[in-house]
Amino acid sequence: MSGRLTITQLAKKVGQGHKLTMLTAYDYPLASLVDEAGIDMILVGDSLGMVVLGYEDTLAVTMDDMVRHTQAVVRGAKRALVVADLPFLSYQTSVEDAVRNSGRLLQEGGAQAVKLEGGFHMLPAIEKLVASGIPGMGHLGLTPQSVNQMGGFAIQGREASGARRILEEALAIQEAGAFSLVLEGVPWQLAQLVTDKLTIPTIGIGAGPHCSGQVLVTYDILGLFDRFTPKFVKEYANLRETIGTALAAYREDVLSGSFPAQEHSFSMKQEQLELLGGEHK
Ligand code: KIV
Numbered sequence: 001m002s003g004r005l006t007i008t009q010l011a012k013k014v015g016q017g018h019k020l021t022m023l024t025a026y027d028y029p030l031a032s033l034v035d036e037a038g039i040d041m042i043l044v045g046d047s048l049g050m051v052v053l054g055y056e057d058t059l060a061v062t063m064d065d066m067v068r069h070t071q072a073v074v075r076g077a078k079r080a081l082v083v084a085d086l087p088f089l090s091y092q093t094s095v096e097d098a099v100r101n102s103g104r105l106l107q108e109g110g111a112q113a114v115k116l117e118g119g120f121h122m123l124p125a126i127e128k129l130v131a132s133g134i135p136g137m138g139h140l141g142l143t144p145q146s147v148n149q150m151g152g153f154a155i156q157g158r159e160a161s162g163a164r165r166i167l168e169e170a171l172a173i174q175e176a177g178a179f180s181l182v183l184e185g186v187p188w189q190l191a192q193l194v195t196d197k198l199t200i201p202t203i204g205i206g207a208g209p210h211c212s213g214q215v216l217v218t219y220d221i222l223g224l225f226d227r228f229t230p231k232f233v234k235e236y237a238n239l240r241e242t243i244g245t246a247l248a249a250y251r252e253d254v255l256s257g258s259f260p261a262q263e264h265s266f267s268m269k270q271e272q273l274e275l276l277g278g279e280h281k
Contacts, residue, residue, distance in 0.1 A: 005040055005081045007113065007135050007179045013040070014201045020213025022083075022203055023221075026052050026069045030218060031076030041203075042077050043115065043215060044070045046085040046145070050227075051219040058144045061087040063101055070109030083137055084111035088145045091116050091125055098125035102134045115182065117143035119169030123176045130177035138173035140166050141207065142185025153230075155206070157186040163193075170194045170202075182215065183207040185232075206232035 010020055022041040025031040026048045034042055048069055049061040070084045084105040091098035102114040113135035116122055122138070129136040141156045150156070157163040166186060173181055180201045183191045188208020195202045195211050204211030216233060219225040223238035253259035 003079055004112065005079060007081065010040060010081065011179070011201065014212045020201055020203060022213055022215035023218045024215070025073050025076070025218060028072045028076040031073040031080075034218060035077035035080045039080055040213070041215075042073055042080045042082050044073050044082065044084040044109075044111065045115075045217065046087045047217050047219075048085075049087075051217060051225045057147050059088045059147070061085075063087060063090050063104060066090075067104055067109045070105055070111050074110035081113065082111045083113045083115050084109055086114050086116045092118070092121075095125050095128045099128055099132050099134070102129055102136075103132070106134060113137055113179065115139055117145050119165070120172060123172055126173060126176040126178050135179045136177070137180045137182060137203075138170070138178045139182040139184065140169055140173070140186075141183050144184075153185070155185045155187070157190045163187070163190045166190060167194055167197065170198060174198050174200050180212075183211060206230060 014020060020041065021039045022043055023034050023039050024043045024045040024047055025034050026044060031042055044066065046058040046061040046066065048065060049055040049058045052069075053061070053065070055061075066084055066087050070082065074082050086098065086101055086105070090101040098116070105111045105114050114129070115137040116125065117139040119140055126136045126138065142150070142153060144153065147153060157166045163186075166183075167190070170181055170183075178200060180203060181194075181198065182203045182205065183194060184204075185206040188210060191202065191204055191207035192210035201212035203213045203215050205215050217225070220229060220233040221236045223235050223240050224243075226240055229235065250259070
């Protein structure tokens with residue numbers, strides 16, 4: 001039997017008063033580090049497009065990108081539940097597309113669940129996923145795939161009418177059968193209200209301290225993504241600086257001739273060298 005966490009065990013943890021931890025990963029080494037740190041869930045986020053592939057937003061990420069990176073993450077993570085993002089236009093087009101592409105993320109990618117952005121319009125897709133045996137995680141508030149519709153990466157639900165809609169959509173997503181819900185970029189009071197009203201766990205990102213769990217983009221907390229750092233990110237390391245220092249030292253060593261040294265080199269026996277007609281310098 002696999003030692004991987006299940007959605008049932010995660011719900012039980014929340015019921016016992018524990019917070020859930022979630023981080024993103026996109027490749028084998030980062031996934032194994034996140035897993036070894038004891039994080040409950042790994043999100044193969046379509047933030048991949050921005051932090052790894054260098055796009056301006058998440059819209060260019062394809063199903064093939066997501067399948068390939070999910071496979072690498074699943075190979076690296078032995079214990080965490082792996083949730084893979086459905087990328088832009090892989091599920092908004094029809095319920096059939098949602099099921100087929102979610103199926104790819106589980107069958108080919110090896111994920112245990114999928115995440116999809118959006119509210120009322122996504123209910124038929126969530127219902128069909130659950131009926132097909134595919135655990136679905138909702139995502140409300142600041143939904144990056146709608147960046148053009150929202151007019152930028154803006155905080156959502158600051159006004160009562162927008163907040164009410166998010167609350168109603170959250171309840172409907174739970175009713176449709178989602179096992180959890182990401183709340184991104186919403187006021188903490190709204191996130192607290194939604195968390196209190198729902199029985200499924202909420203996972204916050206830029207949503208204050210009262211959600212059932214938290215998720216962040218790992219490249220942000222490690223200081224690896226330099227284009228911008230949202231206010232809700234806490235930087236736990238500055239790996240850009242650490243890596244930059246290491247790379248500059250390597251360059252210096254090669255230019256000065258101090259690397260490679262004898263201990264990094266292989267040798268051949270003296271008699272073989274003589275046969276070759278060579279000599280030590
Ligand atoms: O793609 C992603 O990393 C996400 C998180 C920010 C929730 O959706």
